[in-house]
Amino acid sequence: MKVALVSLDQVWRDKLANQIQCRSVVEEVKAASSDIDLIVFPELTLTGFCVDDSALAEGDGEQSDTVRFFSELSQHYQCHIMFGQLARLSSGQVVNRQNITDQSGRLISTYDKVHTFSYAGETNYIAQGEQPCVSMIDGIPVGGSICYDLRFAELFHHYRERAAMVINTANWPSTRTAQWLCLLQARAIENQYFVVGVNRVGTDGKGLDYDRSSVIFNPLGERLDPLQQGVLWDLYSINLEDVMAIRTQFPFVKDRRNSLYAQWSKHKNSQ
Template structure:
């Protein structure tokens, strides 16, 4: 039994700097071009669009210029796009508290929305990038988040982390037994590209799960260059997809097969039992 298909759309999206409206226009244009009517009508295909960290603004230390409440323009746009294109969406965004809650706090978050446009999970980045002063501007999250990617009667147990989180293996270890696939959304500059790929592979090997790293391309207003390099590793650390600098990439696998590979790896080499 092959079961439902998990189809990943990895968008190595280059945001329009601090321009939410322009970035959302670019995203809609990309979906029109790359997904279109292919997204409609197959109940046995779980389509998941993956967007990098702060996809609509760029990785900026000026969130007061673009961060929104959880019900702001970006969240509403993602919900509408999920319904229109029949997509589940996992996207990195900057958010703030609801208005009227005292001192305004900012968060670097990942949102998971179903194809019905419903927000199912919001994860706040736990390890803030002090090298760039992120820890002085944003508020850190304090817990992991496990969610389910569901299609028909099947589902995968998943988790998401954001960029600098990748350098802290203890975060991944805390939920290793609970998940089969982990996503990392990032703005990871090309100057540290070797670290990006090496750490993603390590997280896959040591936690015996699929790991999907999603990075951006292009250059931001801080003159940082991003070379993409989004990649998928299986539970053995084998590379299944290397996006290099391509702006759009597809990858498909049976959900049953993904679960089988993870279960086999963990049964054959029961390393997680020794934690």
């Protein structure tokens, strides 16, 4: 599978400016690799991390202008695209959402951020998602996660028997880049699958800076080198057969004691 990670310099609250950037990047990536399978953009792609502005939220699913925009790009350039947005549910609640559109422009999956970032006030504005999400991309099962989710190993362990790759799209500030890289690597090692992290760059509207730290770790926790690079993107080739090969060579999961862990949780809850 060929995957492009886009470290977008998101323009704060400006959907049109970010659309122009995204279209240009997709065109560049497609020119560099005509057989690209998946292009991944950062969290809340067209707005930046503006979770306190409910006016930026759009309708659910294909009612959304953001979804329609990326659907058109996917169809025109014949590739899957993962992107983020604020989506308004029928209940009126707003969620931090990650979407995937396929080569035909069809919206094939949505994942709503399960762990909202209370430290930054996200919990005050954004409803928490309740479900994990595994999408099939050209027959490959891919798990979804967004930024702060990375700190919670339970979600990633859930994906272990269900996905060959898990993608985390983020707006993760440079003051915590070391933690970002460490957590991505740890999730890859402990679950023995590919972990993809896609972060923005530049400075946001609140003055937070972001490093170019988009990366892929293989199931051994080794950082992959990109095949090609552009100003805002990195192109990788991933052999998903490595997942089963590494799990067969190092069958660590058989030593898990799930029934014992369940007893610990039950004992704690009864105290």
